[in-house]
Amino acid sequence: DQQVKQNSPSLSVQEGRISILNCDYTNSMFDYFLWYKKYPAEGPTFLISISSIKDKNEDGRFTVFLNKSAKHLSLHIVPSQPGDSAVYFCAASASEGGSQGNLIFGKGTKLSVKP
């Protein structure tokens, strides 16, 4: 049973526009959420995170929004650049319960930013 779901396997966006990547989770014990970016033949690179006590976190062009009641988070990239083209993974962890200390990942969304 997938606890973290990224329902869009791919997304194509024009350069300069906004990219919105979505993620849903089922485990209410999750209290910390992260986004990673991955290029082929490389390991995932940490992008941005958010604690469950917040509903928004910004870092430059990247903003993550968390809706706890809907168990949904999203990553906004504004403006999108061709270098952002990669696979984006949503991940979650819990400080209590069976998932503490490890990350549960979604299956990723491949973002293509076209010039």
Place this chain on the structure above:
Amino acid sequence: KAGVTQTPRYLIKTRGQQVTLSCSPISGHRSVSWYQQTPGQGLQFLFEYFSETQRNKGNFPGRFSGRQFSNSRSEMNVSTLELGDSALYLCASSFGGVVKNIQYFGAGTRLSVL
């Protein structure tokens, strides 16, 4: 500051053999986690070591094992390799807190089982 280093980057083995993968964490990090990435299953958690002790374990058979040394370096071993073990194996390190668990990943070891 050096990142997470995994060796070797590529490995080719045959069924029935065993393999050992190595991971050197970021200096100061005491937690090392291992993940398996396959096209079908995505990134799946194998286990986590903290201060030389396995702190958490995913849902993998006992053929998958690991250990951590006093300098926080970690090794992962897979015995009696099966074709389905072909995957990218990723190691991640962190300070080890269960709260705000930011893990930093190495480039991975690509294992091919023939």
